[in-house]
Amino acid sequence: MKSSPPHKIQETLADPKLQRAIYSATGRLAENRRKTVLPEVLPDFQDLREHAHNIKKHTLDHLDVYVDEFERNVLARGGIVIWANTAAEACAFIGNLCRERGVKLVVKSKSMTSEEIHLNKYLEKDGIEAVETDLGEYIIQLTGETPYHIVAPALHKTLEQVADVLHAPPGATAESLTAMARATLREKFLAAGVGITGANFLVADSGAVVLVENEGNARLSSSAPRIHIALAGIEKLIPRAQDLAVFLKLLGRSGTGQPLTVYTSYLAGTRKPGEPDGPDEFYVVLLDNGRTKILADAKKRQSLFCIRCGACLNHCPVYRKIGGYSYPWVYSGPIGKILTPQFMGREHDPWLPFASSLCGACGEVCPVKIEIPKILLELRQEIAEKEGDRAEHLAFRMFSWVMRHPHVYEQFRWVRKMGKMPAAGPLKAWLSQRDLPNLPQKSFRELWRERGRS
């Protein structure tokens, strides 16, 4: 292995306040979820998961058909689809549009995809102010940080820290801080020329972008400014508006334990004639940025089914200890462990798929049934084959050969006689964290012979 886990892990483990914050927030989200998916509350939960998995599988297996249908429907409703192969192309389109329209202020609602392409930095360099409007995102934008968690970006911040960042007078409460942010951001919403959102779903039969949120900032970003730009990965497509009946039920419950989030906006094109408000210009930037590479891998294509609910983070014993900043890319937790190597290349952080206990919790809670543990194993295998230690390879090849040749195996009687594997040499480090069962005194063949059955 070339690189090793970042020092952030040690820092996080050594910070008792942060440990408490991560543990209680993820625990609460997990508990809220559990209450809304109980069999007596939602008897068809498993059936919904199965169905969601099948729809995503079908859509991605025939994605060419659905992106085409989506584009035709966006055009028919007065919108425009931009195909961005790379992060740079997506940023350049958005920057150019702002320049052409003379827009100096952009409001943004939370979008992991925009984090992925570092859109804010790009716009800033162009002299365009891009303001994050989700409360958590607003806080971490002010501190210059990145999201700590897919659905709770400022999970690691205490109330005192937030009060500090907002320059609040003493005695601040969550209510007073929220009111301060509301007042500041309200001005921005009304003054901004462009609103940028992500998309939770892209609906092919409608040419619609679907946004799921609780605060109202995605609604404001998409309806107050004259121009709405939605930025989304190509994997966000679903075939029909009717499929939302499956996905919306799963997303709110899995993310925060809400049967439906406060606001679900289904946005199709520009405002129609006579409508008093809504955007005059509507753009959907469809981003590849490595997604077609994953699409080409039929086995791991399911990594793209993710609807970004964050449930796998909340249930992961590793995430709950090491937190969101110990992962090398914007996507953290179990889903980050399988997405990062596939987007950035296996060599980027080869330790990542190994930093898992393979307990399987992520796969069990995933609302679209992505087999995360299985994909972790496949990535481990690929990394081991490419980067593994030569001596280790040789050792395993020999082991495999010995095990397949019973008469040779018999010659290793002396190893069994030791009773326990010696914790020395290359085995020392490995055994420092693991217990091996005691070696049997006699092999099966020896026992067979002794009983006179040969």
Next chain:
Amino acid sequence: MFSSIRQALGRSAAAPAPNPPAARLINTFSGDPVAKFSEAFTALNGKLVLAADPAEARSKLETMLAGKRVVASRAPILGGLGEEYSREACAAADIGLTSADFALADTGTLVFLSESKESRLISLLPPCHIAVIQRQRILTGLDELLSRIPNPSVQSSAMVLVTGPSRTADIEMRLVRGVHGPGEIVVMVVGM
């Protein structure tokens, strides 16, 4: 990019468009939708008011709106109850008054389809939103809504589902209402 998607999937231009898995719309809820809506909506901290007919609705609304700055949509039932739509009015008003197209009983959700008589910002900018809905427009849930309107984009540029007041839990997981949208939401159900 289109060709790289095709290439990644190993599909050719001639490959036919397949049928997706059948849509899954199942009504799991039975019982009185109005009672269920009332229960779910109240649990979300929404306030529910009943009116037997439009006349009673108007007189109740007039009492509720007295002394407040109100911006109202052009829905016929709301005529004369508030200022007409403008961005400035929405930003300054205490109360935004609209009609709702549907409600979903099992989740306590209100459904708004954009149209010429309604505006997106009236229900969003003021700190309090009052929505008026006909009793028979309360559906069982999302599944019934999407069976009735299989493709909302045909009639509207936007459909918004509202399930309770605007809220956040971004500061230490503490629930705060009214972060960007209205912190207070009232539904008036009209009809017997």
